[in-house]
């Protein structure tokens with residue numbers, strides 16, 4: 001039983017039953033979750049910003065940080081667990097991308113993150129089957145590899161599933 | 163229902179907080195004077211042997227990765243910059259405030275300091291990247307102090323998180339300041355302002371503490387600075403470094419555009435720089451100072 005904790009810009013995967021893949025306190029960051037029923041592998045990337053063109057060096061060092069580099073990096077990692085290289089059969093779920101109250105367009109980083117992720121997913125013919133995006137609170141995400149179950153939590157709220 | 167804080171109790175809480183050290187207090191005064199220079203800071207540090215030792219230890223810590231040790235205090239201060247030196251002085255004498263466990267927000271000890279440091283870095287980045295006519299070093303210092311009020315009222319908010327969230331879910335127009343006031347009697351900006359007065363902080367810093375959630379109510383002469391910290395605070399929360407249950411449950415004061423011009427791309431650059439700078443500074447404050 002292990003815990004794989006992903007920080008901002010990290011990505012990871014596991015097929016070990018009993019493992020949990022976790023990330024804490026998503027704000028405007030978006031968590032991209034890949035579940036592969038065939039190989040029973042769970043993958044996640046903690047995406048901070050939409051577009052790697054603002055800092056190529058950072059994208060090389062931490063591909064999970066940007067939407068456009070996170071999805072290919074996570075797919076490549078999943079392939080090592082026997083998943084299809086273009087994501088065939090993988091179930092995609094998204095969460096996070098929160099705003100502050102009364103936000104304006106500039107501060108909708110969460111929305112831009114989610115859009116950029118969807119765009120790159122489309123280029124692989126992939127799309128999210130469920131999502132919990134936006135609103136104005138932080139989300140902690142925990143995925144159990146055995147059950148493929150995604151549990152979300154936020155202070156003062158009962159836990160919920162995605 | 164929790165106990166409401168009365169005005170007298172708030173004064174007692176404020177008095178229970180240790181005063182700033184003389185050096186920290188003087189550094190804050192000097193830092194808010196528009197025409198000071200770095201030598202004024204150096205001279206203040208030099209007069210405090212303990213602070214001098216701390217500054218030298220931090221500049222020579224592994225986090226900064228210097229090839230040759232810095233032994234002179236003026237070189238150390240100019241290398242670290244005014245903002246880092248002021249932070250060291252504040253952190254040193256008020257760890258009781260910054261390291262406090264915020265149980266009223268369901269946050270562990272150290273979370274407030276991290277949020278404050280993120281806010282400080284982000285406020286400075288906002289000024290630099292936007293080119294706004296605001297003292298970026300002072301924006302940093304103000305960011306560090308903006309939420310001190312949370313440490314004062316947190317204990318009184320213990321056990322209220324579910325009630326607070328239910329209230330804010332039922333009444334969408336309310337923010338966490340409203341919840342704090344309803345549940346504890348004071349919100350963290352008003353409580354923090356009382357501490358600012360007791361600490362005799364310069365007016366601009368007190369103004370940031372009081373109005374960082376609605377800078378349009380700040381005094382005109384300090385308003386741009388308050389906006390810089392306001393944006394820094396929002397950037398810290400969006401980046402996943404809030405202080406717990408209240409994270410992102412505040413309003414953006416959209417009139418910031420009258421003072422600070424940033425677009426989506428600049429904001430992305432700011433957020434990335436904040437991550438990079440935070441890692442460096444966080445490490446240096448917590449390092450043992452041993453490099454060899």
Ligand SMILES: [Fe+2]
Pocket residue numbers: 308309350374375395
């Ligand atoms: Fe605040």
Ligand SMILES: [Fe+2]
Pocket residue numbers: 277281308309395
């Ligand atoms: Fe804050």
